[in-house]
Amino acid sequence: MLPLLEKVMLNKLYKLKDNVIFWVFFGLILRYVLGLYTSEARDDQIWIYQALNASYGLGVYHRWDFAYPPVWGYLLGIFAKLFSLIYDPRNFSSNINELYDISLKTLSVSPITPSPGFNFITKTPLFIVDLVIGYIIYKFVSEKSCSKEKSIIAFNLWFMNPLVIYSSAIIGKFESVVCFFTFLSIILLYKKYYFFSGCTLMLGVLTKIFPINLIPLFLIIIFISNKNKITHAISNIFTFSLGSLVSAVLILSPLFLTYTFENCLTATTLRVHTGLIVGGLSPWAVRYLLGYEWIEKWANRNSFLIVNIQEILIILAMFFLLVIIWRNISRPYEKYLWYGTFYILLITFLTMFILNPPYLVWVVPILVVLITQDSDYETLSKSFNKIWQLSFLIILSFVIGQLLNSRLLILLCIGFLVSTILLEEKNLMAVLISIVVSSLIFYFSLRGLEIIFTPLAAFSKVLPMQTIINQTVSFWNWPGLGTRFFRYDLHFISALLGIYGMILGIFISIKKLKEKSL
Amino acid sequence: MMKDAYVKIAFFSFLFIVLAGFVIHFFCLTPSFSCGYKIANNHIDFSFYIYFYYPMTINLLVLEENFPVEIKKIFIYYDKNYTGPEKRTAWGLFDHLYSELQIRNYQGNIKMIATQELKSILIKKLVSSQENSLSEAIVLNTMAFPEIFQELGIFIKEWVNKGGILFWIVGKSKFEAQNLTSVFWTKQLILPFYKDCVASKNSFGSKALDLHYPFIFNGLDISMVNFLKGKVLGKIKYRTTSVASIPLGKGYAIMFGGSMPLSSKDIAKDIAQLVISNAFCSNIKQCKTYKIRRFKKESFHEEINYKFFKLNQNLIIYIYQIGEQATFFKKIQILIED
Numbered sequence: 001m002l003p004l005l006e007k008v009m010l011n012k013l014y015k016l017k018d019n020v021i022f023w024v025f026f027g028l029i030l031r032y033v034l035g036l037y038t039s040e041a042r043d044d045q046i047w048i049y050q051a052l053n054a055s056y057g058l059g060v061y062h063r064w065d066f067a068y069p070p071v072w073g074y075l076l077g078i079f080a081k082l083f084s085l086i087y088d089p090r091n092f093s094s095n096i097n098e099l100y101d102i103s104l105k106t107l108s109v110s111p112i113t114p115s116p117g118f119n120f121i122t123k124t125p126l127f128i129v130d131l132v133i134g135y136i137i138y139k140f141v142s143e144k145s146c147s148k149e150k151s152i153i154a155f156n157l158w159f160m161n162p163l164v165i166y167s168s169a170i171i172g173k174f175e176s177v178v179c180f181f182t183f184l185s186i187i188l189l190y191k192k193y194y195f196f197s198g199c200t201l202m203l204g205v206l207t208k209i210f211p212i213n214l215i216p217l218f219l220i221i222i223f224i225s226n227k228n229k230i231t232h233a234i235s236n237i238f239t240f241s242l243g244s245l246v247s248a249v250l251i252l253s254p255l256f257l258t259y260t261f262e263n264c265l266t267a268t269t270l271r272v273h274t275g276l277i278v279g280g281l282s283p284w285a286v287r288y289l290l291g292y293e294w295i296e297k298w299a300n301r302n303s304f305l306i307v308n309i310q311e312i313l314i315i316l317a318m319f320f321l322l323v324i325i326w327r328n329i330s331r332p333y334e335k336y337l338w339y340g341t342f343y344i345l346l347i348t349f350l351t352m353f354i355l356n357p358p359y360l361v362w363v364v365p366i367l368v369v370l371i372t373q374d375s376d377y378e379t380l381s382k383s384f385n386k387i388w389q390l391s392f393l394i395i396l397s398f399v400i401g402q403l404l405n406s407r408l409l410i411l412l413c414i415g416f417l418v419s420t421i422l423l424e425e426k427n428l429m430a431v432l433i434s435i436v437v438s439s440l441i442f443y444f445s446l447r448g449l450e451i452i453f454t455p456l457a458a459f460s461k462v463l464p465m466q467t468i469i470n471q472t473v474s475f476w477n478w479p480g481l482g483t484r485f486f487r488y489d490l491h492f493i494s495a496l497l498g499i500y501g502m503i504l505g506i507f508i509s510i511k512k513l514k515e516k517s518l
Numbered sequence: 519m520m521k522d523a524y525v526k527i528a529f530f531s532f533l534f535i536v537l538a539g540f541v542i543h544f545f546c547l548t549p550s551f552s553c554g555y556k557i558a559n560n561h562i563d564f565s566f567y568i569y570f571y572y573p574m575t576i577n578l579l580v581l582e583e584n585f586p587v588e589i590k591k592i593f594i595y596y597d598k599n600y601t602g603p604e605k606r607t608a609w610g611l612f613d614h615l616y617s618e619l620q621i622r623n624y625q626g627n628i629k630m631i632a633t634q635e636l637k638s639i640l641i642k643k644l645v646s647s648q649e650n651s652l653s654e655a656i657v658l659n660t661m662a663f664p665e666i667f668q669e670l671g672i673f674i675k676e677w678v679n680k681g682g683i684l685f686w687i688v689g690k691s692k693f694e695a696q697n698l699t700s701v702f703w704t705k706q707l708i709l710p711f712y713k714d715c716v717a718s719k720n721s722f723g724s725k726a727l728d729l730h731y732p733f734i735f736n737g738l739d740i741s742m743v744n745f746l747k748g749k750v751l752g753k754i755k756y757r758t759t760s761v762a763s764i765p766l767g768k769g770y771a772i773m774f775g776g777s778m779p780l781s782s783k784d785i786a787k788d789i790a791q792l793v794i795s796n797a798f799c800s801n802i803k804q805c806k807t808y809k810i811r812r813f814k815k816e817s818f819h820e821e822i823n824y825k826f827f828k829l830n831q832n833l834i835i836y837i838y839q840i841g842e843q844a845t846f847f848k849k850i851q852i853l854i855e856d
Contacts, residue, residue, distance in 0.1 A: 048842070049843055052842055052843035053843055053845075054542050056572070056843060056844070056845040056846075057546035057548055057845060058546075058621070058843075059542060059543045060542065060543075062617060062620075063614075063618075063621070064610075064613035064616075064617050065783075070539065071535055073542075074538040074539045074542060075538060077538065077542040078537075078538035078541055078542060081541065081542060084572050085572075089572055090573070090574070090841055093842070097718045101716065104715070104716075132527060132531075136524065136527065139523060180531075181531075184527060184528055184531075187524050188524055188525065188528060191524060193522070193524070193528075196525050196528040196529065196532075199532055200528045200531075200532070203531070203532060203535060250539075251535060251539060253539075253540075254539040254540050254543035254544070255543075257544075258543050266613075
């Protein structure tokens with residue numbers, strides 16, 4: 001009786017795996033389980049301030065806490081405002097005195113810790129956005145491939161992607177929101193809904209400024225897709241621009257009407273005026289190496305120069321893309337849209353002064369669409385499993401390595417991971433894997449693994465706060481091999497891996513742009 | 519066109535974001551507040567009414583103003599040519615202080631100044647023969663002092679003596695802080711700490727004013743503060759406090775016992791609270807905390823005994839919201855007449 005029951009259950013489970021609804025529920029439950037008692041140590045403080053401002057009746061830029069364009073402020077604010085009608089805003093966070101010492105030592109941990117209630121408020125919009133992106137991928141891939149299995153695996157490559165889950169659920173970054181608007185804009189342009197494409201791209205720009213780099217490419221693509229009729233081309237470019245303009249005016253009008261637009265401009269350009277911090281997964285990661293520490297101070301003093309160099313490099317890369325398009329103008333515009341966008345985003349990442357790992361989430365939906373076009377179901381399924389196996393290995397190596405106080409174990413695992421990725425076939429799946437793995441290594445090595453559980457220690461009795469503090473301090477002080485600290489070693493290794501993935505992506509996109517086939 | 523799912527998603531997400539922007543900025547259920555008072559024989563019957571849509575805790579302070587104070591100009595010193603706080607920290611303090619004062623309905627000016635302007639402000643007051651009122655404040659960070667102080671230390675002291683208000687963040691270095699404060703006071707005011715340099719216990723002042731600045735790298739010796747007839751306004755630990763106000767001639771030096779990098783927002787909030795309430799130079803006579811429930815019309819009555827107050831003097835009632843990102847602040851001035 002029991003084996004039969006087991007067999008029936010297993011069969012049912014196996015069938016469930018092929019149902020997208022199962023993954024939707026599983027993904028959402030996983031996100032809430034991971035998300036309610038975890039937080040990013042520094043940025044959450046800004047979200048808490050912003051949520052309180054909105055709840056107490058202040059606009060996004062009345063106080064100087066928020067240094068981003070307004071869309072995420074609106075989203076976070078509206079959720080906070082609505083929830084504060086039933087949930088006491090005073091319970092959004094707690095000031096943990098024990099964390100002051102570690103925050104002084106690291107300058108990157110905040111004693112203000114978000115409560116599970118606040119995590120629910122701030123992460124729910126991100127989960128919704130994750131789900132909507134997953135739906136768009138699922139629908140688009142099923143339209144293109146007419147394969148249910150392929151669309152489910154494409155959905156999972158996004159929705160169950162460890163990097164996406166980490167970014168939205170654990171550290172609560174709003175990269176999914178930028179990604180959503182950018183990706184939707186590409187799909188709408190592909191479908192020739194020019195007004196809405198312009199509209200959503202502007203929403204992306206007003207979430208985080210970088211999608212602005214896509215505007216010239218989109219204008220060229222609109223022109224190419226209507227190249228036989230110049231009047232159509234001009235009218236469609238006008239429609240796209242009108243969409244962007246309407247979007248910008250309506251989104252920014254509350255700021256104009258409350259006289260806070262100037263604050264918005266100052267806040268979003270503040271980093272340039274007050275000194276840049278360089279590093280992350282960008283080539284500036286060289287500053288982590290011994291003997292190159294001066295780069296950090298130099299960059300801080302030469303912010304404008306760095307921003308100018310970044311702009312020049314992007315313009316040169318765009319010009320190069322334009323030459324490729326010009327020489328192959330007879331090819332279908334769809335190719336330029338997908339690979340061109342992918343190319344521009346990767347160039348944007350590589351030239352950034354600081355590339356925070358979650359930014360890489362922006363390219364994941366594009367990568368997923370491109371990968372599913374080229375690969376069969378079996379390969380996709382294997383690659384999905386591989387991403388999770390490697391991610392588990394990273395988590396395990398950090399957990400066991402930190403518990404045993406063993407740098408060697410972590411290094412061995414990271415070395416194994418890197419060599420596995422380098423030995424992969426040089427295709428877009430390798431790009432996706434290297435992006436995911438490098439981002440996870442960088443983030444885990446930023447402050448150690450334990451620090452993300454401060455809400456768990458602060459709002460439950462599961463984990464003592466002192467354990468988190470001790471582990472973090474010990475990880476923070478591990479001396480490095482080629483750098484000052486061990487965590488810098490890991491930053492540098494992960495940056496190399498990330499840069500490898502991005503350069504590989506750029507080469508593949510250039511190759512594909514030159515190919516005759518679609 | 520709207521039949522396509524992608525367009526629907528785009529349209530509704532766009533609509534949602536636009537609506538969210540307008541709701542956040544224009545659907546502000548601002549708190550209803552009104553108050554009134556009646557002067558009886560030896561007390562004031564003060565009553566107020568309040569209605570909020572979120573629960574909160576408020577403090578009611580009754581302060582006796584020793585002399586009329588209105589800070590009309592606040593200058594924050596930052597000069598990139600001298601060692602000092604990082605540019606982003608200095609500008610962070612400026613931005614936070616500006617917005618905190620605006621939210622508290624401050625009517626004066628706030629300005630960033632470099633060394634040349636600092637010199638002219640000091641000289642202007644020193645050469646002026648007019649009776650000086652407490653109308654100008656300078657915010658200084660000790661990390662900028664070693665060079666500046668050699669030139670200007672004595673002038674700054676004289677400027678305070680003539681009615682200036684100095685907000686002084688003394689910094690992390692024991693040597694600098696002790697050396698520099700010795701220009702102002704002959705006895706040592708600073709007690710440095712290298713470990714456990716975060717104070718968490720409230721003093722009467724920090725509780726009454728909801729001041730948050732916690733650092734005591736160079737804590738201010740409480741016995742010395744009392745000896746100099748100052749006020750303990752910060753958090754306390756061991757024998758020190760994180761913030762203290764000390765009278766000097768006709769002016770005041772308000773000292774913060776540490777540095778800024780982590781806490782420019784806390785410092786800004788605390789300075790704004792002190793500027794608006796005038797608590798650095800006034801006596802807190804009464805302090806009471808009220809818990810306000812959401813969607814409840816709450817009315818309160820407070821009896822203020824004024825037989826201890828001097829005649830023809832201002833009495834300040836300061837009612838404000840406690841906690842992070844507070845937005846509700848009301849200040850009522852009552853003149854005590856014969």
